């Protein structure tokens with residue numbers, strides 16, 4: 001980067017305008033990246049919960065899916081390295097999205113209390129939803145970090161018995177329950193706010209469409225909460241039945257493969 005470019009960047013970051021006195025494009029770009037990373041994570045989580053719910057179809061289904069993500073179609077028997085790479089990519093997007101969101105948080109008690117008073121006076125749904133995103137976002141930042149760290153450091157410990165032992169015997173169900181509720185609501189509200197912000201489905205009658213979108217998102221969110229909770233109960237049940245054999249891996253019937 002040339003010296004002139006560096007100087008221009010310094011001026012732009014300090015006064016919010018370029019050296020030619022034009023409005024800085026940085027805030028709009030950051031806003032766009034925040035939306036794009038949010039949308040990517042939302043899609044990831046929607047697929048993730050569906051894949052996790054494979055346990056509802058039986059241990060064998062979850063085992064086969066795990067093997068698929070371990071790249072068993074490329075390398076014989078698969079390798080946990082594929083899981084680590086996927087988790088690393090997700091972590092980078094997760095951290096980028098969190099840092100971008102943090103720049104809009106109230107930065108002092110005075111700013112926070114001004115916001116709360118304003119929100120109470122207005123009682124505006126979208127303002128309240130933004131506050132809900134802040135609370136759930138902070139919780140996901142900590143809970144999600146623990147989960148991603150576990151996945152990256154123990155990628156070989158994923159499977160019908162390994163996951164159930166972690167959830168039941170290691171007591172991780174508390175973390176998963178909190179993560180499930182916060183991440184599903186954060187995703188639902190996030191997608192609603194994205195649709196409103198970029199006016200994706202405004203159509204001829206934005207007001208009517210807004211109500212329709214609210215109803216669809218509420219129904220989809222409830223569906224995800226339901227299958228997420230059901231899967232968690234299923235892992236708990238398997239973990240409870242398997243507690244005396246903690247650490248033993250799942251055997252695919254008729255083969256020597258274990259997980």
Ligand code: HEM
Nearest residue numbers: 052086087090144151158163166176179180183228231232
């Ligand atoms: C590539 C990265 C990820 C992998 C490989 C992964 C894998 C898993 C696995 C195997 C489980 C089952 C429990 C266990 O074995 O410990 C699980 C559960 C869960 N994960 Fe992830 N995860 C990833 C990223 C995330 C992220 C970023 C979030 C949200 C911030 C998340 C939220 C959840 C939730 C809420 C559950 C419980 C699901 C339920 O109750 O049905 N995961 N994940």
